[in-house]
Amino acid sequence: PVTGGTGPVGSMTNAQYIAAAVPAAQQGYREFQVPASVTIAQSILESGWGRSGLAAKDRNYFGIKCFSGNPGPIANGCHTYATFECTPNCYPTYATFRTYASITDSFRDHGYFLTTNSRYRPAFNYSNNADQFLVEIKKAGYATDPNYVSKVQNLMRTYNLYQYDRI
Template sequence: MLRSFKKYVFAPVLALAATATTLVVAAAPADAAVVSVRVKGSLAARTGAANWFGKTRTIKNKQKVTVTCRVSGQYLRGNVRRTAQWDRTLVGDYISHAYVSGNPKLPVCAPPAPAPVVAAPVAAVPMGPTGTMTNEQFLAAAIAPAQQSQRDTKVPASVTLAQAILESGWGRSSLSANDNNFFGMKCFNNAPGSYAAGCKSYSTQECTAQGACTTTVATFRTYRGSVDSFRDHGANLKSLSRYAAAFNYTNNPNQFIAEVHKAGYATDPQYTTKVVNLMAKYNLYQYDLNV
């Protein structure tokens, strides 16, 4: 389980220049420390502070490594300790501090400069996404309503964007293309809520905790426009008490969606992993606001 995940660890961090035998790295800063790892076999260094990030290399047991600073990431139980700290190496990749012998006082890693965001022309996309867009157009159209939802409810825009992509299949599902429902929001007792215009039945997949899925029919909300779907999604998460724990992690999108999933948002046991993978693959964290 993640603990207090900082946004900056998701930006591309690997800075390797290699020949067949040599890594070219910058000189070690004054705060750097030489440590060794304690692991059975070998330890994977990764591009970010969690095991789902790409592996850059393997470090053998007792091998010396120069580490320069620390970040918060995935909580692990290692051969040395239990911790959410990850250490950035002089090369620029990350190793879990749970496997590091010794405990040097490393400074917190400075976040990299934010990637520039090129805004699409206002006239290039309509207000909110539709079911007839390319993936690039869908994302460009979804950014504004996702960020407005974050201003209104504090739901991270990265979470909203990734859920919209996953739930609607980039806007191409029947539910989103025909009825502007981009989050699979259901009607309960045939009540559409404050933002939806009505309810309609659709076939859907429901899964058990063990991953066994069956097809069933459920009643879903329909909207006059896609922006109403985004507003309803944020308001639903904010207003329902079962999602309250997620709002302890509004600056930690990965843990936020994990808490939402745990509270019953989706029955797919891989839901958190799928959403996090989308946030990382498309760097959706860059659209989060400081609110």
């Protein structure tokens, strides 16, 4: 498994992607209490199994944005991309996203982002209940896709990602 390298890449099979993501997701749980199953499934959905330009070029597996040009303490820069936002209607736009040196940094920043934004605090009452944790971060505004929770939960069930929560 990849722990500090570039992480999952587009040429990997789904099983190889998951295997490469597990160590970083479990480290994220130990450090920030974000369920590993949620982290892995979100990274799959957000990065298209590591095939998105954001993941392939900048090792950003979650679509975490730069705000005011500030990448935060873990990311190493910012990069602007064309994207879609839904509020609730979907439209094309541009956004600036964080860039990372490794999958580990991207996954750590995901946990850091959730723990340092007070709106997500209620989710951490459910660190041992991945499904409810996911519902709570969505409720707090994590994603604009109205079907986000069902898409992430479907990945968690289909690939039995819940098994990685027991560390």
